[in-house]
Amino acid sequence: MAPPTEKEILTNYLIHPAQLTAVYSFSQFQKNFPRPHHDSPLVRSLYRDFQAQQAEAIDVVSANIARELVRGAAMQREVIRLRRDAQRTEPDAELDIERAVSGPVAEREGGSDDSAKGHSLRSVLPELDGAVKALEAEIRLLSDEQETLSEDVKQTISGLSDLRYGKFANGAVKGQVEGGLDSLCEACRDKA
Structure with missing residues (x-):
């Protein structure tokens, strides 16, 4: 099975579980109002308004x-x-090691000058x-960078999970919604 694409994820x-009817059904919404007003057209209208805002x-x-998909594709192309470019400009690592150990190929094959000899065991x-x-230090740096990136990804996933289940970073939203519902209930009581 192919891994999911960024768009699918x-x-x-974010989209499918965000439908108001999936999170908060009309019957649950009705329970916030006094029983005599459950069938009121105003309650249904208010629920539709919430659906429109959610949409x-x-x-x-x-x-x-x-x-984000467009940005991601552009970043992928850039990488x-x-x-x-790096492969074109990077020298061949094996060739560099060979040169470091034995000296340049031209000097080995055709050079009769003894001063241009390759490395000895003691010098190599x-x-x-x-x-x-140097490689161990680079591995440590890459490992640290990998751990940092892993933590960033975990925090992003946690943030998305909070968003999915309605745990907003702005805690005042819940209070505002509850206050609005209370004032609506009072208005409904006054009308009755």
Whole structure:
């Protein structure tokens, strides 16, 4: 099975579970009002208004997903281009090692000058030790970078999970909605 695309992940994670009817049914919504007003057309109208607001938010998220897909594709093309450029400009590592150990090929094959000899065992060992230490340091740096990126991804996933299940970073939203519902209930009581 092919791995999911970025579009599938974002759509399935942010759009599909965000429908108001999937999160908060009309019958659940009705329970917030006094029993005599459950069948009121105003309650149904208010629920439709919430659905419309939710649909607008979903449209904004869909547009953001589309923009992100375009950005992601551009970044992917740039990474591929940079890798190609790096492969063209990077010298062959095996050839460099061969030159470091034995000296240039032209000097080995045709040169009769003894001063241009390659490395001896004693001269190559410190060079190799230095190369090993440099590689180990680079591996440590890459490992640290990988851990940092992994933590960033985990935090992003956690943030998306909070969004999916309605845990907003802005805690005031819940209070505003509850206050609005309370004032609506009072208005309904006054009308009755």
